Each structure stands twice: as C-alpha cells, then as structure tokens.
Amino acid sequence: MSTPTRSEATQPVALVAAAVVAILVVVAVVLFGVVRPPQLAPLDGLSFTGTVAYLDWTDEACVIVVRPDGDRDEAWCGDDGGELVGWTDAGLQLRRWAATDRELLTIDPDSGEVVHRSDADGADFLDPHRGHDLAEVRDGGQLEVRVDGQVLWTTDADERYSIHGTWPSPDGAWVALQDSADRLLLVPADGSAEPVVWTEDVDGYATIVWRDVSAPDA
Structure with a gap:
C-alpha cells in the first residue's frame, strides 16, 4: 500500500477548515443579517474635475x-x-x-x-483631515451625516452602516466620504444633493488626499 503524499494528507484538513469557515459565515448571516448600504447612483454624468x-x-x-x-x-x-x-x-x-x-x-x-x-524628520506636513468634525446622528432607522455642523446627507440605513471618514475638497464645493461598504462617495458640501458613488473597493480606513479641484460647470 502506498504512503499518502504530504499534499494528499493535508487535503482533508483543508476541506474541513473550508467547511467550518462556510458554516460560520452562514451562521453570522442568519444571526446578524447582511448589512446593505444605501443604494446610490454612480458618478456618471456629473461635471467634476477632482482627483x-x-x-x-x-x-x-x-x-x-x-x-x-x-x-x-x-x-x-x-x-x-x-x-x-x-x-x-x-x-x-x-x-x-x-x-x-x-x-x-x-x-x-x-x-x-x-x-x-x-x-522627513522635522518637516511640516499637511493634515489630510484638516480638523474637520464628522458626526453621525441616528434616529430609529435614519442616519444623518454632518461635517462641521453642516448636514450633508440624511438616509435610511442599517445601524451597522457608518461613514469612516470625510475629506472636503480644496475649493470647498465637495466632500469625499468613505463608508463602511468600502465605497468612496462624493457629495456637495452644502448637502443639496445625495452622494454619488465615485469608486468602490477602497481599502479599510483610507486617508484621502485631494489634488486641486475645479468647481462643477453651471
């Protein structure tokens, strides 16, 4: 009788580990549900020049x-x-x-x-956050996002959904938001329209740094 190779011997262990992970994911979904972020439109068609x-x-x-x-x-x-x-x-x-x-x-x-x-020792650096104050106010199933006291966005949202960071543009016209769904959102600084999705799959708690941006066309 032949002796199993190392890879053959470890296959059952790997399969069991994968099965355990799958079961844990299913249990977590059953117990806690899936956090669905607010549905937002993509950036398409917005007149915007920021980077x-x-x-x-x-x-x-x-x-x-x-x-x-x-x-x-x-x-x-x-x-x-x-x-x-x-x-x-x-x-x-x-x-x-x-x-x-x-x-x-x-x-x-x-x-x-x-x-x-x-x-870099002793050099002065730009503070990417620039001292802006993010506040999330919840009332039942509603979330209100404020920056420096200005209401940017009010939406229905799961209590586990949140905004990780906010970064106003240099011209003061826009605010970039990173949410818990790893999306980078873009919203007018005066809160006159709901955010659009600029891009997705933004890693963790990113720190956003703006390049100079032009105001949108009228």
Missing part, C-alpha cells in the same frame, strides 16, 4: 490615484509602508517609514516615478 489619492494596504503599501471619472491607477508601491501627507505641484508626498529613518518622497502620480527624496 484624490489614498494608500491601499491590501498586500503592500500602494498609492492609488482616483481620477475624476472614477478610474483608479496604482501609482506607486513599497514594502516599507508610509503615510500619504500631501499633494504639491510636483506630485504626491509620501512619508516613508523605514527601520532607521523617515524619508519624504515626492511621487509623480502619472508615471509613479519618485521625483524627489528628502529627510
């Missing part, structure tokens, strides 16, 4: 650039990780973390080339 960037940590630290039409480009990736801290005329600024130093990289968002390096 943002954020860091995606799915596999390694990658700078993702979101274009005005919702298309995304992977501009740069690195093993050390870092913190996206600003956007200048020369490109995106990333404070790179390393074991022995802190380096400020300037990255061309189109080519992904590092166009400048400097010592």
Whole structure:
C-alpha cells in the first residue's frame, strides 16, 4: 500500500477548515443579517474635475490615484509602508517609514516615478483631515451625516452602516466620504444633493488626499 503524499494528507484538513469557515459565515448571516448600504447612483454624468489619492494596504503599501471619472491607477508601491501627507505641484508626498529613518518622497502620480527624496524628520506636513468634525446622528432607522455642523446627507440605513471618514475638497464645493461598504462617495458640501458613488473597493480606513479641484460647470 502506498504512503499518502504530504499534499494528499493535508487535503482533508483543508476541506474541513473550508467547511467550518462556510458554516460560520452562514451562521453570522442568519444571526446578524447582511448589512446593505444605501443604494446610490454612480458618478456618471456629473461635471467634476477632482482627483484624490489614498494608500491601499491590501498586500503592500500602494498609492492609488482616483481620477475624476472614477478610474483608479496604482501609482506607486513599497514594502516599507508610509503615510500619504500631501499633494504639491510636483506630485504626491509620501512619508516613508523605514527601520532607521523617515524619508519624504515626492511621487509623480502619472508615471509613479519618485521625483524627489528628502529627510522627513522635522518637516511640516499637511493634515489630510484638516480638523474637520464628522458626526453621525441616528434616529430609529435614519442616519444623518454632518461635517462641521453642516448636514450633508440624511438616509435610511442599517445601524451597522457608518461613514469612516470625510475629506472636503480644496475649493470647498465637495466632500469625499468613505463608508463602511468600502465605497468612496462624493457629495456637495452644502448637502443639496445625495452622494454619488465615485469608486468602490477602497481599502479599510483610507486617508484621502485631494489634488486641486475645479468647481462643477453651471
């Protein structure tokens, strides 16, 4: 009788593990239900010229650039990780973390080339949040999202649905929102219309950095 190979011997264990995971997912859905985010229209047809960037940590630290039409480009990736801290005329600024130093990289968002390096110690950085205050007010099944006291959006929502972060545009016309469904939403800063979905599958709790943006056409 032949002796099972290592891969053959581990197959039953893998199958059992997969079955356990599947059962746990089913139980969680039965007990807690599926959190369905509010249904929103896509960005299509909106006159908008803004561009943002954020860091995606799915596999390694990658700078993702979101274009005005919702298309995304992977501009740069690195093993050390870092913190996206600003956007200048020369490109995106990333404070790179390393074991022995802190380096400020300037990255061309189109080519992904590092166009400048400097010592990050003691440098002044843009605060991507700019001190804006996010508040979520719930009343029964209704959610009201406020930024700096301004009501941006009121919607029916599951109590487990939430907004992770808000980032007003440099011209003050728009606010980018990241929600718990990993969507990047775009809403007028005066709350005059409900959000649209700019792009989806935005990693975790991203920090959004805006490039200069033009106001929409009248």
